[in-house]
Amino acid sequence: MAGYISEFFGYRAEDSSATAISAANKKCCPFLGTQCTKVLSRDRTVSGVCSIHLSSAKSPNVICCPIRIYADDYKMLRTIAKMAFKKDYNLYSGRAAVDKAKVEGGAIAVFGHGWGGELRLPQRKGTGSYFVDWVLALLDETGELVELTAIEVQTIDTTGNYREARAALLKDRLINADTVGFNWENVSKRIIPQLIYKGQVLQREDLCRTGLYFVCPSPVYEHVLNRLGGKDKVPKFPALPASIHFISYDYMCQFSDIADGEIVPLGITEEHCTTVYKVQEAFSSMDLPEGNVYRDAIRRSLYGNDE
Numbered sequence: 001m002a003g004y005i006s007e008f009f010g011y012r013a014e015d016s017s018a019t020a021i022s023a024a025n026k027k028c029c030p031f032l033g034t035q036c037t038k039v040l041s042r043d044r045t046v047s048g049v050c051s052i053h054l055s056s057a058k059s060p061n062v063i064c065c066p067i068r069i070y071a072d073d074y075k076m077l078r079t080i081a082k083m084a085f086k087k088d089y090n091l092y093s094g095r096a097a098v099d100k101a102k103v104e105g106g107a108i109a110v111f112g113h114g115w116g117g118e119l120r121l122p123q124r125k126g127t128g129s130y131f132v133d134w135v136l137a138l139l140d141e142t143g144e145l146v147e148l149t150a151i152e153v154q155t156i157d158t159t160g161n162y163r164e165a166r167a168a169l170l171k172d173r174l175i176n177a178d179t180v181g182f183n184w185e186n187v188s189k190r191i192i193p194q195l196i197y198k199g200q201v202l203q204r205e206d207l208c209r210t211g212l213y214f215v216c217p218s219p220v221y222e223h224v225l226n227r228l229g230g231k232d233k234v235p236k237f238p239a240l241p242a243s244i245h246f247i248s249y250d251y252m253c254q255f256s257d258i259a260d261g262e263i264v265p266l267g268i269t270e271e272h273c274t275t276v277y278k279v280q281e282a283f284s285s286m287d288l289p290e291g292n293v294y295r296d297a298i299r300r301s302l303y304g305n306d307e
Contacts, residue, residue, distance in 0.1 A: 001056065002178065003160065003165075003178060003180035004052060004176075005052055005162055005166065005178075006053050006061040007050035007068070008049060008050070008170075009029065009036060010029060010030035010263055011261075011263065012255050012260075013169060013175050015261065016260065017260035024048060024170055029048075030263060031071045032070075036067075047065075048170075049065065049162055049166060050063065051063045060218070061251065062155075063217040063250070068266075072265070076215060077110060077134065079267070080151055081108050081136050081138075083210075084147075084210045084213070085138045087108075089107050089138070090108070091110050092108070092109060093109075093116045094109055094115065094116020094117055096109075097110075098139065101139035106139060107143075108137065108138055109139060109145075110134065119131075130198070132152055133152050136149050136151070146207065147209060149209075149213065150208070151214075152191070152194065152198065152213070153216070154214070154215075154220060155216065155220065156184075156219070157183040157186045157187055158181065158182060160181050161180055166178075187220060188223065191214075191224065192224065192279070192283050195276070196279055196280045199211060199242065202241070208241055210239040210240070210243055211239065211241055211276070212243070214246050216247070216249065217250045218269055218270070221246055221270065224246070227283075229282050229285075233278070234278045234279055238273070240275060242275045243274070244273070246272040247270075247271050249266060250266060250267075251265070252265045
């Protein structure tokens with residue numbers, strides 16, 4: 001099935017405004033205020049592709065660049081901070097939050113993606129890592145650390161490519177199909193074991209009281225929960241140190257409702273809070289087919305469907 005580019009350098013592919021064309025020509029990411037950091041693997045060409053959709057009429061626009069999640073000056077971080085800490089404090093980069101907390105009666109220190117530098121965590125023995133995409137640290141009016149939480153962000157991996165579709169948009173603002181598609185299985189295989197491991201690590205943190213937040217577009221949210229057997233297999237629980245909060249963070253309106261030169265807004269569309277143990281249990285107890293599926297398939301191949 002063919003795929004199409006939905007958003008290009010922050011704006012709808014259909015947007016032919018001077019603002020959208022200027023962003024594409026300058027290869028500028030409006031969410032970072034700098035050049036787009038997403039590149040094509042073959043030759044490191046700046047990509048500019050924020051989201052894609054398939055040719056099916058019901059195919060949603062699926063975010064494929066994590067930076068797209070950080071629109072509106074990292075609104076997602078502020079939203080999760082309020083959910084986790086029940087405080088409406090300002091966010092600051094790492095150590096800078098200490099002095100700000102003393103002046104403002106509290107603040108939130110942010111670590112990750114250029115905020116606050118890298119946390120010096122011990123190396124894990126064997127494979128894997130403790131590192132999460134974001135760590136938020138709540139500081140009180142004295143600048144003292146009183147609570148923390150962590151955020152993992154996942155968009156969609158793609159198959160095929162959108163090189164020709166990208167070139168058509170860049171040259172003439174034409175929307176053409178290309179071979180790009182979605183790699184759903186790769187997302188599930190990679191992210192679920194990471195959520196389980198990192199959720200268990202955070203449970204051992206005395207100051208982590210609400211667990212891990214997993215932020216992703218709605219189609220990824222639905223796919224991961226379905227991979228776990230559905231919401232019934234990972235029932236809702238109140239926030240706990242062992243929680244995993246599945247957060248659907250996606251478009252808040254239809255693309256057709258947005259005027260040229262404007263960016264489609266994002267926000268939380270759904271949340272499902274469960275525990276790391278329910279996720280682990282669901283992931284390890286997959287539904288199996290009836291017995292002898294290989295034997296029956298071989299017999300059909302050898303002897304026909306009537307055997």
